[in-house]
Amino acid sequence: MPSASANYRTLLRTSGAAAFFLPAAVGRLGIAMTGIGIVWLVHARTGSYAAAGLVTGGFAVADAVAGPQIGRLVDRFGQTRVLPYALGAHAGAVALLLAGAVPDLVAGVLVGATLPQLSALSAARWSALLSGERAAALPAAFALEALTNGASYMAGPALVSVLGAAGRPGAGVLLAAALVVGGGLALAVQRRTEPPLTGHAERRHAGRALLRSAFLRQVALGLTLGVFFGAVQVSVAAYAVGRGTPDAAALLYVAFNCTNLVGGWAYGAWRHGGSPRRRQAAAAACLTLASIPLTFLDAPLAVGATLALTGLAVPVLLILASVLTESAVPRAVLTQAFTWGNSASAAGIAGAAAIAGRAVDASGAHGGFGVAAGAAAVMTVLALGGPRGSLLDMPKSPAPTEATTPNPQPPRVDWSTPLTGPDQGS
Incomplete structure (x- = not known):
């Protein structure tokens, strides 16, 4: 039985796989940093953990509600067309939060509502890439996705906490946004592995x-x-x-x-x-x-x-x-x-x-x-x-x-x- 390392190396050697997986992994590290980064930033600004929790809760709810809607747009128009707009909106929302130009709760909701689900986009690309005779490799590909998410949520909050404890909470939020936007844009330009779009009639019925x-x-x-x-x-x-x-x-x-x-x-x-x-x-x-x-x-x-x-x-x-x-x-x-x-x-x-x-x-x-x-x-x-x-x-x-x-x-x-x-x- 081949080792896990060999399995994953074989997956990433699949034509086009590493080119979309690695940028998505970078972006997911930023996603894992965003929520805790907001906690550090809002607490430093207000001195209240209650306020920080409220803003972070608004961010999480907005992310959960808006994520499937962004996914729906991606299924209809494609990753390459939708991602740049979502990432631009996300960068703007983070800028509002850092500048304090709007109430923190409003900014937190906007940050969550514009956060693209890069793990879903990467999983969809694996599904398109490993089709037909290569479909047996899908469980291993999804295992690689799960590993990346787990590693991101171990390393990301720790990195933000180091910056926050050093008195630079804004730097954590800014770094998170840079990773999300940079990784997302690098993913968007990978046209060769983008899942193909389907016809209007099929989309109309597929929602069932x-x-x-x-x-x-x-x-x-x-x-x-x-x-x-x-x-x-x-x-x-x-x-x-x-x-x-x-x-x-x-x-x-x-x-x-x-x-x-x-x-x-x-x-x-x-x-x-x-x-x-x-x-x-x-x-x-x-x-x-x-x-x-x-x-x-x-x-x-x-x-x-x-x-x-x-x-x-x-x-x-x-x-x-x-x-x-x-x-x-x-x-x-x-x-x-x-x-x-x-x-x-x-x-x-x-x-x-x-x-x-x-x-x-x-x-x-x-x-x-x-x-x-x-x-x-x-x-x-x-x-x-x-x-x-x-x-x-x-x-x-x-x-x-x-x-x-x-x-x-x-x-x-x-x-x-x-x-x-x-x-x-x-």
């Missing part, structure tokens, strides 16, 4: 695919995975503070995040058949079983080891969500579909802060970890939910295996057939 239960299930899984992430973040902090060792929270986060990267790296090395849907259910079940001990363990070493175990399952769920989303919708709405998954996860993280916070107030850190374990259990139920025979599903071919995941070129279903009766999407 976003109402299929196969896709909605992945959105729901993204939402609950976001709840898991958010609950773990709150609960780890509460656990460390409750023991009188707040510095231990950083070590626990490292244990979780490092095994997250290891799990994604290892999964990308595999070459196996079987149903991605079954693998998703198995990964969710493993996450549930690994999370349950967190609801009663007290020893720091035991908690750290258990968090490390949960971290192994998370990237597998992310990768399989991309695989199943890619196979559930036609190319005409693929970018939009990927961004809906990202938005759902962001919404789950935001909502989990409030839910887990109440649980922690009532039952301590164990109560917050209980919210995380509950979210994992819901993921398992969703993944096990029978897609066949559902009233929401439209006719489709049998579920693909990971070794033969097809490129979702239409028609996956007969889009010209009116959706009536038991096959109609809701």
